[in-house]
Amino acid sequence: MSTESTIRDSIDDAAATVGSVWPIHSFVTANPLSGFEDQPFAEAVAQATDILGGRGYPSPETFREALSRDQIDRAVLADELSEAGYEADPETLLDRMDTAVDDATEEPDTGEDRVDHVLTKWLSAFLDEGRAHWPLPDRDLGFYGVFRQMAAYDGQIPDSGVVADLPATPTEAIETVLEPHPEHQWDAIFEEQLAALPGWTGFVKQRAADGGEWQERYRITLTGYLAVRLALLDAVDADLTPSPGTDEHEVDELSEAFLCAWEATYREELVESVSAESEALADSEPSGRPDAQLVFCIDTRSEVLRRHLEATGDYETHGYAGFFGIPMEYEGYDSEVSVEACPPIADAQHHVRDEPTDAETKEEYDHLTGIRKGAAEIVESIETNAATAYGFVESAGSGYGLALAARTLVPGRVHDFFDGVDERVPHEHEFCRPSLDGLSLEEQVGYAETAFDLMGWDRFARLVVFTGHAGETANNPFDSSLDCGACAGNPGGPSARVLAEICNQDAVQAELRERGFEIPDDTVFLAGQHNTTTDEVDLYDGAVPESHAEELETLRADLETAREATAQERIDSTDAVRETERKAADWAETRPEWGLAGNAGFVVGPSELAAGLDLDGRAFLHSYDWSTDPDGDALEAIMTAPMVVTQWINCQYYFSTVDTAVYGSGSKITHNPVGNVGVYQGNGGDLMTGLPLQSLLAADDEPYHQPLRLSTVVHAPVDTVTDILADHENVAQLLDNGWLSLTVVDPTRDHAAFHYAGELSWQPADGAATVEPTAEATPAVADD
Template sequence: MSTESAIHDSIDTAATTVGSLWPIHSFVTANPLAGFENQPFGEAVTQAADLLGGRGYPSAETFRAALERGQIDPEILDAELSEAGYEDDPEILLDHMANTADATDSDSDTATDRVDQVLTKWLSAFLDEGSAHWSMPNREAGFYTAFRGVAEHDGDIPDEGIITDLPETPSETIETVLAPHPESQWVPIFEEQLAALPGWTGLIKQRADDEGAWQSAYPISLAGYLAARLALLDAVDAAIAPSNTSIDPDPTAELAGAFLRAWEASYRGDLVETVSVESQSLADSDTSGRPDAQMVFCIDTRSEIIRRHIEATGDYETHGYAGFFGVPMEYQGYDTDVSVDACPPILDPQHHVTDVPTDDDTRESHDRLSGIRETADEIIETLEANAATAYGFVETAGSGYGLALAARTLVPGRVQELLDVADDSVPDEHEFCEPLVHHQHTYTGDLPVGLTTDEKVEYAATAFDLMGWETFSRLVVFTGHASETTNNPYDSSLDCGACAGNPGGPNARVLAAICNDTEVRSALRDRGFEIPEDTVFLAGEHNTTTDEVELYDSDVPESHTDDLEQLRADLATARENAAAERAESMRSDASSGVNETERRAADWAETRPEWGLAGNAGFVIGPRELTSGVDLDGRAFLHSYDWSADPDGEALEAILTGPMVVTQWINTQYYFSTVDNAVYGSGSKVTHNPVGNVGVYQGNGGDLMTGLPLQSLMAADDDPYHQPLRLSTVIHAPVDCVNDVLADHAELTDLLDNNWLSLTVVDPTQDHRAFEYEHDLEWSPASELSETDLADPTAPAVSDD
């Protein structure tokens, strides 16, 4: 193997410890320790602490608060502590945990700090995605070449070492600097250097893997970054040999693990009990009949709240499905220059779908009126980005603009009402555009434009199979979701996580168009889906900040007017009740629910417009009847699934390998952002400094912050709102069927065997008993049951060897 190949192989190996970071305008939640998922959770957090310095378990204060609030069952805690070898009172153990917590910081390396300052300066200039007024020279040649060009002119770089005459390629530079070090040290050297600025290196890794438009125009690689970094370290004469010292293992990690398992078991026990009880009721109930309407929401935890309140208003049936509605597409909206990947990052888009105008008069009205709004938005964006411009503009504009600024600050609700009136006067794109769904026999890049009839049939059938549908209402609404917020760099983190931080409305529109296609419906009947002639599919979008559900109903026939009006009225009622619940969770007056949620959406000083997915802890895969009427407090992902309609297990396999993996990403990012916000989160929004439209600094420079801000996790500085628990998945299906899926997917059993999430199965074929996944495809009863509760008291724990 050549030296160059050995270098690149070593970089690839080292890069597995770096978590990918997406640009903040398309925020994607991901496990910051994804590179360690092949190890047991306890070992992974220890290694990550050694490399990144982050804490892996909640603090003693967090556990103490959970105990006081009754979130940890004392009996379960005693059992976990006893099993781990601890006999003291929990309060004494928590005091011990707090007293022995390592709160010391390592001394700063001044030479390395100088290198970081230079690198972050040029990385921000190179990786900028459209916000900088002056970009880095020669970006189109790639980062390393551009860096070579500016290095000799940068007064912050010493005129020493290899930096004085940088080789033409990154490999040559890396080879030269590493010459004194044996090849056995290369991977640990690269690991330490990548971990020095994990935010920037995570962004570089994601951008290089994604190979999108920005990467095509201005390429960067981890090799180019490491070459620049090693050359700078050589210039300041900093040591690059891998550190022989490591952070002492957390002496309280085992104790914290016991408290964490007890907390998780307390939550999981209640959730499993609910599903088990309702499983028995479901078997005895008659679920026939045609509901007034069916609404399909994203599995997102925020959907649980609005679904519960919609079902309470009338004879409505709601379902949960991944928010991209099963259509992995690249979407380009009307009059936009770029496309977005409207699907989870674990999938590659398979189709290019664009919005095509179908009503010229409405389009002209939209273009004319939206131009005025866009001009105002551009002015505000300029003022936010440039303080000097802001002062000059306000001085020129005079008191009128000053009054507008004051109104925006002091009475944001009233301003929002005026903006809503203005927005209502501008036709929405869905009112004059339709997604170009039909296959065009052309390509945009490597993607075909539109979908073939066979593909449409497959996406529709897959959706109905996964949700176990047999009955169809007169109205079926695919409801995407988006958030609404003002002056918030993290706004995309509040949109659909299943759509890579994009709103889910476009995907909903595409699936609705597919299901209304006469050819598709005919083919679906041949596959056993008897869709009545009077069933109309339409799309909508749920605003998760205000709980308003907008229906895209322009194609609904007059024959369904009464159905539509009744649904609108009931959605308004559901919104009032859901918004009151959300307001109360944000410690506001529940009676002002809608007004309060609208104020939060409009207030440009509001750091917490909504809670996002904070609180997420469970994932239920099964019929909605298992959880309908149960207040899950917006903490559970809900995916509709009927095991009896899935004899070959293909639908279950799709759910476990797709949505369950994505929800685990979401859950772990919330977990780690909460337990150590300084390392795995992004600190307070109050001191955020957006950079390059790709991320945020804390303060005036440094590394990109990698996770969620404090305001998405904490009710107050010392009061976590999010309970940092690993995901508890509960599946309603025969345990043998679940085992068959797991046996075919080592990536799933690795996550389970290494305790990154838990899995419980409520088996309707075994008297609705619950079984917990243990290890190596072995299961055990989830709780001690008396013999009279068991169908076969002599049967051993379920397993599939």
Template sequence: MSTKSAIRDSIDRAATTVGSVWPLHSFVTANPLSGFEDQPFGEAVEQAAALLGGRGYPSAETFRTALQRGQIDPEILETELAEAGYEDDPAELLGRMADATDAPASETDTATEHVDQVLAKWLSAFLEEGSAHWPMPNRESGFYTAFRAVVEYDSDVPDAGVLEDLPETPIEAIETVLEPYPESQWVPIFEEQLAALPGWTGYIKQRAESGNEWQSAYPISLEGYLAARLALLDAVDADIEPAAGSLDTNGVDELAQAFLRAWEATYRADLVGTVAAESRSMADSDPSGRPDAQLVFCIDTRSEIIRRHIEAAGGYETRGYAGFFGIPMEYQGYDADVSVDSCPPILDAEHHVTDFPTDSDTRTRHDRWTGIREAATDVIESLETNAATAYGFVETTGSGYGLALAARTLVPERVYDLLGATEESVPNKQEFCEPLVHHQHEYAGDLPVGITTEEKVEYAATAFDLMGWEEFGRLVVFVGHASETTNNPYDASLDCGACAGNPGGPNARVLAAICNDPEVKTELREQGFEIPDDTVFLAGQHNTTTDEIELYDGNVPETHADDLEQLRGDLDTAREHAAAERAESMGSDGSASTRETERRAADWAEVRPEWGLAGNAGFVVGSRELTSDLDLDGRSFLHSYDWSTDPDGEALEAIMTGPMIVTQWINAQYYFSTVDNAVYGSGSKVTHNPVGNIGVYQGNGGDLMAGLPLQSLMAADDEPHHQPLRLSTVVHAPVERVTGILASHEELATLLDNDWLSLTVVDPTQDHHAFQYQSDLEWTPVSERPEADQPVPAAPVVADD
């Protein structure tokens, strides 16, 4: 292997230790330690701590609070501590843990810190996405070439070392700096340098892999980044020899692991016990008949709350399905400048879908009002970037502008009403646009425009198969979700994770259009889906901040007007109750709860408009009857699945290799952002400094923050709202079926073997007993049996042929 090939190979190997970071405008929750998932959790967090400096477990105070609140069962804790070799009182052990983790911070290398600041300056100038008035010159040639052209004019950089005559290619620059070091040190050197600014390098990694329009126009690579970084380090004479050894945890990690396992086991025992009990009850229950309407929500934890209240409002059935509704598409909305991927990051978009207008008069009214609003927005953006103009504007407009500012600040709920009234007078895009679903025999970039009939049938059939659908109501509503928030750089983190941080309404509309297609309906009936002639599919979007559900009902026939009116009324009722529950969780007394959620949506000073997925801890895969009578406190992802309609296990395989992986990503992001927000999160929103429409700094420079802000996780400075637990998955299916899936997917079994999440199966074919996955495809019967006088059968460890 040539030297250049060896360098590239070493960079690729080192890059696995850095998690991908998405831009804020399409924020994707992902495990910041994803590159370590091939290792046991304990080893992974220890290595990450040595490399990134981050803590891997909750603090002693967090464990103490959980114990005081009854979230950790004392008996379970005693067992876990004893098995780990600890016999002292938990309070004493927590004191020891607190003392050991209060070690003084290590000193920083000022030369390396200076290089970090210089790199952050040029990276932000190069990677910005249209917000800068003076972008970095020569960007179209790529980062390294552009950096090479400007660095000689940078007074913050000494003209020394390799910078005196910077080579034309990044590989040559890297090769020059690495000359004194043996090849065995290249990977450790690259790992440390990539970990020095993990936010920036994670973003570069993601953008280079995505190949989006910004990457195509202004390419950047980890190779080019490392060349610039190593050249700067060489110029300031910084030592790049990798540090030896690992972080000394003084045994604290082992103790923290025992407390964490006890906390997780306490939560899991309640969830599994309840699902097992409901599984037995289901076996004795009779079908409830055709529902008034059926609504399909994203598996998002926030859907659990609104689903519960909708079911209580009338004869409704709700289901859970991944919020992109199985349509791997790139979506371009009406009058949008760019298209966005509207599917999980683990999938590639396969179709280009755009909105096209169907009503010219309504379109004209919409465009006129939109043009006025866009002009006003342009004025405000100009003011934000030009202080002199801003002063003149405010002086000219005087009290009128001051009153507008005061209203925004003092009575945001009234501003919400005003904006709502204005929006009602402006035609909604859904009133005159429909998604271009039919196959157009043309391409947008590399993607076909629209979807063929065969593909439509496949997407609809897959959705019904995965959800175990057998009976259809008169109205079937696919409900995407989006958040509503003001002045919040992290607003995309509150949208649909299954849609790559975008609203899920477009995907819902596409699936509804597919299912209403007469050709598709005919083919589905031939495949065994008995869709009645009076079944109408429609879409909607759930506002997770206010719990309002907007229905896109323009194509619903007059024959279903009464059904639709009844549904609207019951959705309003459900909204009131769900909003009260959410408002209480945010610290409100529950009175005027709808107004409180609206205030949070409109208040530009509100750092916590909603909790998002904070609290997530469980993932239940099974029919709704398993959880419909339960208040899961908005902490569980819920995916509909009926084991009896999936004899070959294909539907369950798709859920476990898709949604289960995505929920683990989400869970890990929330976990690590909570246990060490300074390293894995993004600190306080109050001190955020947005950077080029792609991320935030803390302060005026340095690394791009990669995780969730404190306000998404903490009820107060010292009081976590999110309970940092690894995901507990509960599957309602024969255990041998699950074993067969794990045997066929090594990467999935590895996640479980390495304790990145847990898996429990409630087996309806074995008297509804529960089995806990251990490792190497082996299971242990859960000790709390439904009936103490009956023996728990041994779980098979291989799939039946």
């Protein structure tokens, strides 16, 4: 193997400790410690502290607050502390943790700081995705190439060291800088330097791995990035000797005990609720055909709306991953680019675009959106040109001032205005249909069959609604974090439309009937989109015939009733719906909605099971009926995809909460968007990687999100789950290492609950002896 290949492979290995970061316009939630998931949680957070500098556990004050609110059962906590070897009372131990906090400060203005400042300037200029009015020239040379050509013109870079005469390739530059260091140190140097700016490193890592339009045009690699960093460090004569790691602190052992007790308290209540509903479900009589079936994303925000909708009438709601199983790139009618509308765990296999079907409505849309685009371009030119801005404001006078005042003082009225404007502009679904040209009939049938199989469907209502979701917010760089995570931070309505279009095809329905799905002739599939900020549901009813008009109007009315109840549960206000609209339009609103904050559980079971539960908007819900899945294939698909993705989401919220500065994004108040790819804190520095504190905390010292690892509860035979884990070593490893927990409520064993105890064994919830795996569940090599 060549030296170049060896160095490149070593850099890739070193970068494994830095999580991937996606551009903020398509915010993808991910575990920032994903590179450590092959280790036990406690060891992983300790290593991450050494490498990345982040705290891995909630603060003593957070635990103290949870205790005071009875979120941690004291008896459970006493057991956890005793097992860890601590006998003192919790308050004494928390005080001890307070005194153990390391308050050491770093030396200001080091050579590394100066390098970070220069390097982030170059990165932001090179990686800009169309926002800069004066883009960096010659980006087609690649990051290392353009730096090599233009570094001499940057007065902040000393003309010394290797940077004074950069070699032709990044590998040669790395070898030159590291020549004084023994090769056995190189891997540690790579790891430490890549972790110095984990936000930018994670973004480079993701972009280089996934490719895409920007990467194809302006190439950057981890090797090229690291070569530039090492050259700059050489120019300031920085010491590259790797820093020694630190030993695990007692505070981490105590924190692990407090955290486990907190999680167990939540989990026991959740499991008890599911077990009780499982028993009740077994004794209930089968219900008749529902008024309508609605499929929502498994998103925690859907749980509240689903619960209130089911209370308004005979509705059956289901949970399914919000990209509705269609791994696609989606190109809207009026969009300049396509977006990947599927989670990173899946590869986009189809390109679906909106095609106009109504020329008259299309013409009206083009006219009105053309006016709106022209106005937007004027506003953008004002924002980016000081002289133009002064002239415009002076000539516009009081009218412009009134517009600003309205935005600030009466955002609810502004919402009404823009809502009225939007009502005039036809929606794309009114004159377009998603093209299915790129999907064969077999593929279309497969996507519909998979959806019905995973949800355990054996009946169909007259109206079946696939409901995607998206947020609504003003002046918010993190707006895509409120959209559908399963659609890679994009709205889920297009995915819902594609599946509805597929299911309405006569040929698809005929084939599905051959496969055992008895779809009645009067069943109509349609799509919709749930606005998670205002909880309004927009139904795309173009395919609904007049024969179903009465049911459709009833559904609309009941959705509005459910919206009012949902908003009231979320917001304590005399007019909760109006308050949600104000939040959506207020450009000063730091918390337009809470997103997935509060998430702590994932429940996999029949829709009837979830219908009896009030999960307080804290649980992901995936529909699944074990009785229609004799081989466990549907459950296997859920445990190896949605369960893994929800663990990513949960970990991002967890780590963003426990250390907002390192793993989150700090405060929105001091954010600066950069290059349409992310945000800085202040006027430069590392690219922030996670969620802002306003998405996690009710106040600076009051967490809204409870930082708990995910508790998964599956309603299925325990032997089926054991077999799945035996076949998927990567999933079993996440559980064995404590990144999430798993409990099975087994309807074939008197609805008993079993907690996963590691190595394919189970601990009955009643404390009986551990259940060892059966012979059929011998661990196998992972096949995925």
